[in-house]
Amino acid sequence: MKKYIVKSAFVAALFCLTACSKDDSLNKESVLKDAEIDNSAEGLYIKENFTDPYKIQVLYKWDRNQYGASRDVLRNLYPSKRINVIPAMEMVKQVWINTYNEAASPDFIKNIRPFQFLLAGGAAYNENNSRTLGLASSGVRVTLYEVDDVIVNPDKAMEFIHTIQHEYIHIINQAIEFSESDFGKQTMSDYSPAWTGVSDSEANEKGFVTPYASNNIFEDFAETASYLLTHTEAEYAAFLESFKIAGTTTYRPGRAKIMYKVNFVRDYFKTEFNVDFEEVCRVANRNAADSPLLNPTGAKSIGAKSPYGVTANGKVHYCEYDWTGINNKK
DSSP states (O other), X not given: OEEOOOOOOTTSEEBOSEEOSSOOOOOTTBOXXXXXXXXXXXXXXXXXXXXXXHOOEEEOSBOGGGGOSSGGGGSOOOOOBHHHHHHHHHHHIIIIIHHHHHXXXXXXXXXXXXSEEEEOSSOEEOTTSOEEOEEEETTTEEEEOOHHHHHHXXXXXXXXXXXXXXXXXXXXXXXXXXXXXXXXXXXXXXXXXXXXXXXXXXXXXHTOSSGGGGSOHHHHHHHHHHHHHTSOHHHHHHHHHTTBOTTSSOBOHXXXXXXXXXXXXXXXXXXXXXXXXXXXXXXXXHHHHTOTTTOTTOOOOGGGSOOTTOOSSSOOOEEEEEOTTOOSOO
């Protein structure tokens, strides 16, 4: 097992930190695709909670062809264990669907949604010694990798939540675009695909909530929104306060740039959807804190754990967005 620093490209997903050098053999508990009608507990749960109410498919039975003619077919992928399918999708339902149903409206998800979730048990390894943990493709499908790890590791569960929120922001942006020139006007010269060489403090000083946000404007918007969706109001306030220069009442410039972007995101949701994004964030954080995957012994403050996006071993690339085949100005 090797440890890697994560890199990104504007096409696939959320990264973590370890990789294996060869294909893992199938576990007897793995779920392989077959032709039977899915009347299993997993199939019935998916039908009741995703397919019937939202017309969303959840593909969890293994079929490598589902990953298409892309680099995914060459990755060291393997199916999720059957026992992990429902817990993973319960998390998706709780922090995503339930949040927007309550804080926006029951029609919000029905009107703006991916049409498929594709699950993989393990990581999708990349040539740059990183691995991908989530992929939003053409506004239609969200692929979630490392489902098996999410179930047994609270830190991975926290990253999983960030992935869900981040990918959905991309899908929302695909439904209604935001003004790139207005959103990124204060940091336009600081965007760079070499974000992995940027430290957290350097990114913050330039006006980005995370190093990955400095990758490009689209990821900056999604990271800004998903930061708020995965941090409490108190955590965000403490983050802003960290910009104060010691012994003064003056704040470093990055604070104002981040606040501008946060207000831009809030205004976007209000103007385009008549949705109070602050309320969405409050509900999202409450739902995450109540998640059994994060808190198996009962709900407690998310802030009691390490902040979202921070791991002990290195940087995290949450996700990328695949714009292939989409008719947009990019």
